[in-house]
Amino acid sequence: MNKKRGKMRLSWNRKCCICMLPAIMGTLIFSLIPFFRVLYYSMINNQFEKSFALISNYRRVLENEYFRIAFKNSIMLILICVPILVVLAIVISLILVFGKMKQKGIQISFILPMVIPTASIAVIWRQFFSDIENIFPVYLLFIWKNIGICIILLTAVFASVDKEIFEAAYMEGAGPMKIHLHMTLPISAPTIFFTVLLSIVNSFRIFKESYLYYGTNYPPDYGYTLQYYMNNHFLKLNYQNLSVSAVFNTLFAGMIIAVGLIFIRRFQR
Amino acid sequence: MLPILSTVGMSFWQEKLSLKPWTDLLFDTPIFYRMFWNSVFYAFVIVILELCIAVPCAFGLVTAKMRGKKIIFMIYLILMMMPLQVTLLPNYIGLRDMGLINTRMGIILPMIFSAFGIIIMHQYMMNLDEAQIEAARLETSSVLKVLIYVVVAQMKTCIIATAVFIFAECFNMLEQPMLFLKDERLKNLTVFIMNASDYEGKVLFPASVIFLIPVLILYLYFNETLEKGIKL
Numbered sequence: 001m002n003k004k005r006g007k008m009r010l011s012w013n014r015k016c017c018i019c020m021l022p023a024i025m026g027t028l029i030f031s032l033i034p035f036f037r038v039l040y041y042s043m044i045n046n047q048f049e050k051s052f053a054l055i056s057n058y059r060r061v062l063e064n065e066y067f068r069i070a071f072k073n074s075i076m077l078i079l080i081c082v083p084i085l086v087v088l089a090i091v092i093s094l095i096l097v098f099g100k101m102k103q104k105g106i107q108i109s110f111i112l113p114m115v116i117p118t119a120s121i122a123v124i125w126r127q128f129f130s131d132i133e134n135i136f137p138v139y140l141l142f143i144w145k146n147i148g149i150c151i152i153l154l155t156a157v158f159a160s161v162d163k164e165i166f167e168a169a170y171m172e173g174a175g176p177m178k179i180h181l182h183m184t185l186p187i188s189a190p191t192i193f194f195t196v197l198l199s200i201v202n203s204f205r206i207f208k209e210s211y212l213y214y215g216t217n218y219p220p221d222y223g224y225t226l227q228y229y230m231n232n233h234f235l236k237l238n239y240q241n242l243s244v245s246a247v248f249n250t251l252f253a254g255m256i257i258a259v260g261l262i263f264i265r266r267f268q269r
Numbered sequence: 270m271l272p273i274l275s276t277v278g279m280s281f282w283q284e285k286l287s288l289k290p291w292t293d294l295l296f297d298t299p300i301f302y303r304m305f306w307n308s309v310f311y312a313f314v315i316v317i318l319e320l321c322i323a324v325p326c327a328f329g330l331v332t333a334k335m336r337g338k339k340i341i342f343m344i345y346l347i348l349m350m351m352p353l354q355v356t357l358l359p360n361y362i363g364l365r366d367m368g369l370i371n372t373r374m375g376i377i378l379p380m381i382f383s384a385f386g387i388i389i390m391h392q393y394m395m396n397l398d399e400a401q402i403e404a405a406r407l408e409t410s411s412v413l414k415v416l417i418y419v420v421v422a423q424m425k426t427c428i429i430a431t432a433v434f435i436f437a438e439c440f441n442m443l444e445q446p447m448l449f450l451k452d453e454r455l456k457n458l459t460v461f462i463m464n465a466s467d468y469e470g471k472v473l474f475p476a477s478v479i480f481l482i483p484v485l486i487l488y489l490y491f492n493e494t495l496e497k498g499i500k501l
Contacts, residue, residue: 015412019329023322024341026382031348034359034366111495115437115484119462120477197350204352208443212463230354234361234448246358250351257350 035250042243053240061244069221070229077139077206077225082199085143089150089195094180096151097158110148118145122212135222138210145209146202150195157191158184190267197260204253207231294472294479300453301461301476308457309483311373312439315380316432323386324428325412328420330387331394332402342391349384353444364449375449380442386435393427394420430498433487440484 010018045053061067113121122141129137161184169179185192207227214223217232226249233242294301330342348356360379361370369375397420405419421428443459450456458480465473488495 012406012410012412013334016329016333017335019325019412019416020333020341023326023382023387026322026378027345027348027384030363030379030382031356031359032344034361034363037362038358112488115433115488117437117441117459117480117484119441119443119459120481123462123473123477201350201352204354207352207354208441211443212459215463215466227352227354230358231444231448234354234357242358246355249355253351253355254347257347261346 038243038246041239042247044240046240057240057244058248061241061248066224067226067229067245070224070226073135073222073224074204074226076135077142077203078200081139081142081203082196084139085146085199086150086192086196088143089147089154090185090192092147093151093154093158094184096155098176098180110151112148113145114148118209119212121145122209125213126215133220138206138213138223141209141213142203142206146199150199153191153195153198154188157188161187190264193260193264193267197257197264200256200260201253204249290471290473291475294475298468298472300468301458301472303454304456304458304461305479307455308440308459308480311376311380311442311457312436312483314377315439316435318377318381319383319386319435320428320432322381323390323431324421324424325416326387327390327394328416330391331397345384345387345391349388357444357448360445361448370449371451371455373455376442376445376455380439380445385438386431389431389434390424390427393424393431398423426494426498429491429494433491433495436487437484 042057043052043054044050045057121144125137125141165183166179169183174182204227207225210219210223210225211228211231214220217228217235218224219228226245230242230245230249233245330338356379364370364375364379369378401419401423402415405415409415440457441459442457443463446456446460447463458476462473462476462480465476
């Protein structure tokens, strides 16, 4: 009987590999294989003729005025919002960890904005900021929504910093500002970089917030981001333009993610 | 907290203090109920199925010894970070080829394979107690039993925390129902709020309040579990 069992059974390691199978199959079917079709669509002129038109497709999209505005706005969001968000998160986390305030419960309260449905919040945001005609309400919404996860990540790493080195520095007369600037932050650099990366990635996702805030497919020019561009072409089902911008977006996001991850790796060593 | 309170406040206001927005919503807008249940239905089904997929996958990623494991992990990490608009198009094409556009399955299937659950569970499982797994393997050779009795039992807090986050994310989804569905009766509450001005009366604010309730209940109920979960 023992012999039979041995024959029938797969090795443990094999079984662990099989555990991954459902997820990998799903990802292949719904994301990776279709992505190659997207690549293919971005290279042909239309679904019927199917002749090669890579260069003209890309040129048409990249020279489009709206695509450019969208790209510029997306970059602006990264350059303005992400630094504010991360610095704010660092300051709050430092106060939470090293300040004398009781921190129990405060940390958890920052999760609330993460789980609250955006639709409900965008609605009230519209009421508050109905007469402001610039992008800042959306920026504020972005920061409000994303600061929670940053604070959670940062407080965790700040709390794990060895307290003894502070005392040594304190003995030598360094003020709290100096200690944190020269010791806490460099020690936590990998996590801080991860927070920056995560915020950039989340800034690609601001679309839903912004869309619900403006409540239209065609927001004012300053609010028009790459995601609007893609969304509008989605509604028209213009596969070529859509594919080109998807590939472009993938490369753009992929580049930032790759650079970010490599940077974090470096710092961990 | 302030935005929530003011939403609640606004829902009782129509020129003067009144219940009119609520009665408009609850009695004169029948599609609201349908969309509300759609939201809840999608979120529940996706949470359960996604966990059934992500937990074994993360377990495999942590324990299995095979080549290419790192690459699989990297692909998921990048997929998780990709903007939704980028992943939507491949999803759409995949669904279209299978004829799943405008069906409930079209919303559910791509979501349950999302990379988020896998990555989070993987991070949690890095500090899984291996001795317990070894001990369990002496008792049984079934991976399923080890998963259920050892891994899930050990990771309860983390799984609940992940489930709450997935629930919140699904409850909040807007683009998928908007793009993958044509039938109003299949769409969810986010779409309703988006188009609230199309309906009779000032239904926007009461709808937003009701929209908050399921997530708030989950949040308050699992508050401590969440706190433990995120600290690991």
